[in-house]
Amino acid sequence: MQKDYDGVVVAAPVSLPYAQFSDRTAQGWAGAALRALVRGSGIAHTDMDGLSIASFGLAPDSGISLTQHFGMSVRHLDTVPLGGAAAIVSLRRAARAVQAGDADVVACIGADTNRPDSFRQSLANFSRFAQDAVYPMGAGGANASFALLTRHYMERFGATRQDFGRICLAQRDNALKNPHALMKTPLTMTDYLEARPVADPVHLYDCVMPCAGAEAFLVMREETAKAQGLRFARLAAAIEGHNQFPDDPVQIRGGWAAHVDSLYAMAGCAPADIDVLQTYDDYPVIVMMQFEDLGFCAKGEGPDFVRAHDLRIGGDFPHNTSGGQLSVGQAGAAGGHLGLVEALRQATGQAGPTQVAGVRRAMALGFGMINYDRGLASGAVILEAC
């Protein structure tokens, strides 16, 4: 029986404006996020005793290098190489540390830079299995891997490109209220359907734009947040799961599906009690799987769900309210932090132009690491407004 996260809160949401290309290093973006955490919390970085970092571009550094680089002396240190699941996993580990008193204030940062060649370099040697058994067969990268999943899902469950388009259009609409989103023009269904194919059936607007940027938040005990006068959200529940369902011939569900009951039991609520949802949107097919796997509809009912709901900020099922990665951009390993930080803003009433009214519970999801033929990593959290 999983222990709850009583007493653990999340505060100080930080999202730095993204840039399509940047000369700044990943360390530079992480440092900028840390500066913003200090400004946003009033807590000096030398008073933070935990650091959790997720980045694809730090090599040859890791978290330990950053402690000296940034002048932090820590009791909790975490380098999380889990791509889009890193934010959730960082939070989960930091939560146990502060709950047990192993640390008091943990800075969780996702940061990456982007140069014209960095994407190709990261594709070519992403994992040993990808290097040996995927990349040589056409060098399609993640786009081809998810195209295989998308086509299979469409054939199995009757999803159409229009169904995926609905997700993308709603997110773009949300993004227009986010001044930091890299995509700044409305998207029509015609634009979406007629966009250039990348790896059939994945087309241009099914793909995120890789960019440079950083996201961050602080994890601490409730009394620390109150003493600092910070707005905070309670960590009501958190799960993670990796390489779950290895016998599914093709991925149709993420690891969350294995422990979703624990998630809601811990939070003491049901799917209907989630007021705003931030899915991990590397591709719309994975968004649809998340609607199913987290209990908002049954497996295979994703298409019907999307047809029946309005996913915009003012709609009946607000989803990816800052625009998600598909409209804001993916800053490397910070892609999963984007949704978590937006969920934190929603739950603390700090979302400004993208704020959904009356949020009591916000859910954020993480996913990623296509080691071979499926996304192995996953995580989910529920944040509660106070």
Place this chain on the structure above:
Amino acid sequence: MSDLLPPAARSGPALTLIPAAAHGRFDLQRCGGCGSFLYPMRDACPVCLSDDLDLQTAPPGGTLLSETMIRITADPFFRSRPALRQGLVRADCGVTMIAILHRDCSPGGRVRLALMLDRGGQPVVHARPETAAAMAEDPHLRDLTMTPMGRCVLIDDPHHPLTRPLIGALRAAGASEVLSGLPDTRDHAAVAARVDIVIATGDPAPLIKAFGPAMAARDDAGVAGWVLVQGPGAPDDAGTAQRAQMALQGLRVMTAVPGAAPPDSMAEALVGAMSEGLRELRLAPNARR
């Protein structure tokens, strides 16, 4: 030297698939502890954790679970080629493989899997329709084989007993041009610019000198490489050093040992092996058509 080679990086275990691919065998790791076939190549069995993981020939059949057409790629080699059809295959032996799909594969249909060597001599997975008679020309298969179809082939010695049957077999396989004998020195450059395959029945050194650099400098899918026909007593590793050198230049080397096979059988077998992407062909003494 052509820089345009497919992604070359492979782990040590993956490189052990090269001999199987060179000989046209569909070999995979099989766990000595529990009997499971494994793919991709591993260092421990995910079922029982055994490290007794030798290669064994596996049944090559499979079913296509999904596919895509890769139209945009960051890799310079694949960008220079037509869009690639990639498939997700559930192999009958129980593993899942990502394969380059022949254009004739039907969606969701049955395929025959093969390990092949790419232009750089590295192992890749290919899938063709399970019940394929004559397969249509496929752009990506041209990069994986020395198929004579649509190619210009030069045979060094017009008087060698293999030459006449070879010319017939090559033409039947769709070669666009078959030359025999070395051209006049003044025509060397012109011939070198268009010769795709050189079949050497004798010492290949003068041919390599005459045609090697021009062939190696070409990036197009037409240029294929060298077929070195060895004498009957050739050792097992004949051609290895030449193969290694040429592989670095994107040129394939195939070695063929006819043994005592009659020229007609040898020619047929040789052209068949070239079309299949084999790198080594060794005929038994009593081989028949």
